[in-house]
Amino acid sequence: LQIGCQIDVSSGLGLGLGFSLGPSVGVSISGVPSANVGVNASVNPSIQSTIAPGTITTIPLGKKDLESSKASITAENVHVKVDACMGPVTIRSYAQLAVSTATSDNSLFVYSDPTWL
Incomplete structure (x- = not known):
């Protein structure tokens, strides 16, 4: 998140x-x-x-090793609190797939569209 x-x-x-x-x-x-x-x-x-540019905070909701062709993580009723922010606040979910072999390390990120809170 x-x-x-x-x-x-x-x-x-x-x-x-x-x-x-x-x-x-x-x-x-x-x-x-x-x-x-x-x-x-x-x-x-x-x-x-004194104002500064806004930030993006990443909140990990889970991590799962993929040991077969399927895996899932469920997060329900997640609450967040935003302090010291002026202006719009947005939230988006994301997933990361990381693959490592003896010769390479690869990561793929997928993001949802941002939602204005």
């Missing part, structure tokens, strides 16, 4: 909220002189994180 994450935010995600409050004073000397006194207030939300 392989799980893909688009954006890695494992360094953490910080949410902040800043407030600003202060007096304002204005003086006009054109035309009729005037003065204005008031208060300025603002709220500044922020989000902070």
Whole structure:
């Protein structure tokens, strides 16, 4: 089983909220002189994180030596948990066949289409 994450935010995600409050004073000397006194207030939300490219995590569900022409592995009710991922998460199954002889080692991988979680 392989799980893909688009954006890695494992360094953490910080949410902040800043407030600003202060007096304002204005003086006009054109035309009729005037003065204005008031208060300025603002709220500044922020989000902070160090992001990295996503990863693909491989979770082996079984391994079986092929001692005859048939073999199988069954995995039912498998649960996975994805942490520190932002953006789409995909999952796909795969199978590997490895053959070794005295003169060569060969591997073949077959993958399913990814499914968006």
